[in-house]
Amino acid sequence: MMYALLTFSFSIGIVAQINAFLIPTSSTQFQLKFQLQSQENANNANNANNNNNGVTTTIQEMKRAKAKAELQSLILGTVTDPVLACPLNPNSSLVIGPKKSLLSSYGGGRGGGLTGREVVLESMDRCHVYRGRTDGFYDLLNPVTDGDENGGDFGLQSVWNAARVFVPPPLRPMLNRGGGDGDGDGDYVPMRDLFTSPAVSFAYERGWRQGFAAAG
Amino acid sequence: MVRDFFEDSVAMTEKSVVVDMSCATGLFTRRLATSDKYDRVIGCDYSESMLSEARRRINSIESEYDTQLDLVRLDVAKIPMRTSSVNALHAGAAMHCWPDVVAGLSEIYRVLIPGGKYFGSTFLSAYFRGLQSAEDLAGGTSNVSDLAKDSQAFQYFESVDVLKEMLVQAGFQEEKLTIDVLGSACVIIKAEK
Numbered sequence: 138m139m140y141a142l143l144t145f146s147f148s149i150g151i152v153a154q155i156n157a158f159l160i161p162t163s164s165t166q167f168q169l170k171f172q173l174q175s176q177e178n179a180n181n182a183n184n185a186n187n188n189n190n191g192v193t194t195t196i197q198e199m200k201r202a203k204a205k206a207e208l209q210s211l212i213l214g215t216v217t218d219p220v221l222a223c224p225l226n227p228n229s230s231l232v233i234g235p236k237k238s239l240l241s242s243y244g245g246g247r248g249g250g251l252t253g254r255e256v257v258l259e260s261m262d263r264c265h266v267y268r269g270r271t272d273g274f275y276d277l278l279n280p281v282t283d284g285d286e287n288g289g290d291f292g293l294q295s296v297w298n299a300a301r302v303f304v305p306p307p308l309r310p311m312l313n314r315g316g317g318d319g320d321g322d323g324d325y326v327p328m329r330d331l332f333t334s335p336a337v338s339f340a341y342e343r344g345w346r347q348g349f350a351a352a353g
Numbered sequence: 354m355v356r357d358f359f360e361d362s363v364a365m366t367e368k369s370v371v372v373d374m375s376c377a378t379g380l381f382t383r384r385l386a387t388s389d390k391y392d393r394v395i396g397c398d399y400s401e402s403m404l405s406e407a408r409r410r411i412n413s414i415e416s417e418y419d420t421q422l423d424l425v426r427l428d429v430a431k432i433p434m435r436t437s438s439v440n441a442l443h444a445g446a447a448m449h450c451w452p453d454v455v456a457g458l459s460e461i462y463r464v465l466i467p468g469g470k471y472f473g474s475t476f477l478s479a480y481f482r483g484l485q486s487a488e489d490l491a492g493g494t495s496n497v498s499d500l501a502k503d504s505q506a507f508q509y510f511e512s513v514d515v516l517k518e519m520l521v522q523a524g525f526q527e528e529k530l531t532i533d534v535l536g537s538a539c540v541i542i543k544a545e546k
Contacts, residue, residue, distance in 0.1 A: 220370050220395065221425065224433035227463070231433070272412075274404040274424035277433040341378050341403070 202261055209234075223260035223267075224277055231258040231277075236268070257281075355381070355472050356388060358543055359441040362470040368392040369440045374429060374461065375399070375447030379407030385443070386411075386420045393421040395434075401426060429457035434464045441470040448475040448516075448542075449508045458523030465546040471525070473542040475516075478509040480538035513540065520544060 209215050215234035223229045236255040258267040258275055269275030363369035369391045373382040375398055382396035398404050404424050411422060427433055430453050442461050451457045461471055510516050513532045520542070521527050530544035
């Protein structure tokens, strides 16, 4: 059994080496990639042993996910957020990384961390992906689905929603039927729609300040 | 007042995290961040446009600060944060806008560290009645308050006891919370996990 396991691990190690040679990378990256693969092999072996003993592998899996995230952060520039987690599974931290280019580097700007680019936030359990901008906000309301990979609600829909607040409420259901949301979000929710209108956002804080000034 | 109240809880961990829930345009988010007393401030809201406006205003801050400042779009009833990861949470004039107040408060209780602090301000229903009567006196019909009344857009907190009951239902202990009424109907809630 042990012999078979060792042979298996060894063969995967070889494959990793070959892959590393085929992909043109710097020597550091090669080293990291190899480390990542070796780490996985070691963990696989541990998991196999634990299974034999009938011991649960949850802790091992968590350790493995953590080790993997650490190595990935070195290679891909991802960060495991200590606070933010998946809204559908708050035990699963979010791993924040660049959206497309692996060549993007950290900006050391104000506030620290990543600056000025589009990022994806993937739950550690790999179940859900969210998106956001480091110079905007992280949208952790709904996970990204296959259908809206290309910007989705930042397009026409948002213009439509912005205009909708100016339409008298009794007419809104009619407009929705005529080509509105189509996602079941057509119900008019007065305060939510009011607060989600850009014009109101612009004017809101002035009201706050005036309110405070009036209240002393 | 908020910063003084948060002081003990932010000293409890090596890195302090403060959340501004329902931050809207980020008036308090910016004040918390520029105070430079916390390692990280997270401004949260449901509204995309409020967050965009908050970011615009954050970008125009001229003073220097080292606090990490993030903005997150979320639903307060499903806060995307780890359990016991936040030192203190502020929700200014926000609770009456949440569709499910107890669910929101339960989530806030969950994400706070033991000893973490919650500071919330809201209004009792008398405040909204005041708005209504002012408009009635002016002779006009109010679009906003009529809609609010019909469709329950605002949550109406009839009394301090109703709020206390909701906080206790969410997990806060009665002896660790205080609710003060300022003026006629402005409510300040201070609670500790």
